[in-house]
Amino acid sequence: MGLQSVKNCLWLPCVLRTPKACFWSTAGGGLIIQSVSNDVYQNLAVEDWIHDHMDLEKQQVLFLWRNSPAVVIGRHQNPWQECNLRLLRQKNIKLARRRSGGGTVYHDLGNINLTFFTTRKKYERMENLKLVVKALKALRPQLDVHVTDRYDILLDRQYKISGTAAKLGRTSAYHHCTLLCNADKFVLSSVLKSPFKGLKSNATPSVPALVKNLFEEDTSLTSEMLLDAIAKEYAMQHQIDHHITLINPADETLLPGISDKTKELQTWEWVYGKTPKFSISTCLNMVYKDSVLDVKVNMDVKHGRIEVCNIDLPEQWLPPGLYSELVKSLTGSKFCPNEITALVTALLRVCPQDDELHSRWSLLCENMIRLM
Numbered sequence: 001m002g003l004q005s006v007k008n009c010l011w012l013p014c015v016l017r018t019p020k021a022c023f024w025s026t027a028g029g030g031l032i033i034q035s036v037s038n039d040v041y042q043n044l045a046v047e048d049w050i051h052d053h054m055d056l057e058k059q060q061v062l063f064l065w066r067n068s069p070a071v072v073i074g075r076h077q078n079p080w081q082e083c084n085l086r087l088l089r090q091k092n093i094k095l096a097r098r099r100s101g102g103g104t105v106y107h108d109l110g111n112i113n114l115t116f117f118t119t120r121k122k123y124e125r126m127e128n129l130k131l132v133v134k135a136l137k138a139l140r141p142q143l144d145v146h147v148t149d150r151y152d153i154l155l156d157r158q159y160k161i162s163g164t165a166a167k168l169g170r171t172s173a174y175h176h177c178t179l180l181c182n183a184d185k186f187v188l189s190s191v192l193k194s195p196f197k198g199l200k201s202n203a204t205p206s207v208p209a210l211v212k213n214l215f216e217e218d219t220s221l222t223s224e225m226l227l228d229a230i231a232k233e234y235a236m237q238h239q240i241d242h243h244i245t246l247i248n249p250a251d252e253t254l255l256p257g258i259s260d261k262t263k264e265l266q267t268w269e270w271v272y273g274k275t276p277k278f279s280i281s282t283c284l285n286m287v288y289k290d291s292v293l294d295v296k297v298n299m300d301v302k303h304g305r306i307e308v309c310n311i312d313l314p315e316q317w318l319p320p321g322l323y324s325e326l327v328k329s330l331t332g333s334k335f336c337p338n339e340i341t342a343l344v345t346a347l348l349r350v351c352p353q354d355d356e357l358h359s360r361w362s363l364l365c366e367n368m369i370r371l372m
């Protein structure tokens with residue numbers, strides 16, 4: 001079922017009687033929806049869908065969603081610069097690029113996301129954030145929360161509990177913000193640390209901040225209480241019903257074309273390939289036969305692919321033919337461990353059957369892959 005009313009069953013039958021295609025235009029003035037999915041790509045696709053399809057002149061929308069562990073980078077960011085990609089792979093944490101600008105944030109089920117959709121003319125980030133603060137204060141008047149001029153919400157004057165980003169289309173706009181309730185702060189800080197040194201790019205850098213969870217301040221709070229309070233405040237300000245309607249982002253009858261949008265957000269070309277051009281100038285400290293070899297590596301990476309590659313190996317370390325084969329095949333390939341592994345393994349198969357050479361080759365490849 002694509003639609004369910006969470007709060008008031010009286011409301012449910014009239015929604016269900018309405019053909020799903022008409023659902024979006026039936027509730028006059030405004031709509032509060034919540035995703036039943038915790039998949040970051042599906043939820044970001046819902047944002048795209050509403051932005052592209054809804055007549056926001058007729059009704060504004062508040063979309064509530066939560067994701068299982070994910071790192072979400074801004075539209076113009078560099079994932080290698082912003083997070084620890086190896087750790088994400090090890091911990092099975094998803095990486096997503098959103099369509100809005102801004103910095104990198106960590107999501108898990110202890111983090112709530114709110115998206116405010118309006119026409120471009122009515123887009124007003126500060127009003128939305130004030131609404132969130134008002135809802136929090138209505139719930140717990142003693143909370144010391146305020147909005148900064150960077151559009152963050154701070155708790156106790158110094159701890160960030162909410163980050164903001166926005167997408168402005170020609171006629172429609174949305175503003176989304178996070179709300180840290182009970183997220184894993186240890187994972188948050190460890191995944192948002194890039195091990196990369198020597199990376200140069202014009203990508204938008206994040207602005208790291210001290211963070212705190214709202215539930216650390218008040219252990220009696222729950223996510224449901226917060227969502228409810230925010231929905232109530234939104235409904236009051238927009239003079240609409242405060243019911244939250246659950247939607248399923250996999251429901252093609254409710255959201256025609258949504259699965260294509262979801263798939264696009266999952267592609268390597270979107271997540272990594274949209275990274276602004278960057279260069280790496282680093283040194284691989286390879287331990288070989290009890291001594292450390294410093295191997296300088298310079299690469300230019302465009303659209304996530306290696307454009308220029310230079311590996312400063314000691315003379316005679318690899319046969320010259322093999323070295324040039326390596327550089328040739330690296331050039332143009334994706335800057336990603338799977339592709340590089342496949343490529344060097346293929347080269348290894350054709351290189352001379354020499355144990356010494358094989359172990360040097362493997363060492364170089366392991367170190368190269370560790371970079372990614």
Ligand SMILES: Nc1ncnc2c1ncn2[C@@H]1O[C@H](COP(=O)(O)OP(=O)(O)OP(=O)(O)O)[C@@H](O)[C@H]1O
Nearest residue numbers: 102103104105106161162163164178206207208209
């Ligand atoms: N879920 C989260 N909610 C609030 N803050 C977070 C969250 N995850 C990480 N942070 C903190 O926010 C920092 C990133 O903030 P930054 O201001 O760069 O991005 P933003 O808040 O998404 O958007 P913008 O750049 O538009 O303000 C992280 O380095 C971390 O300190």
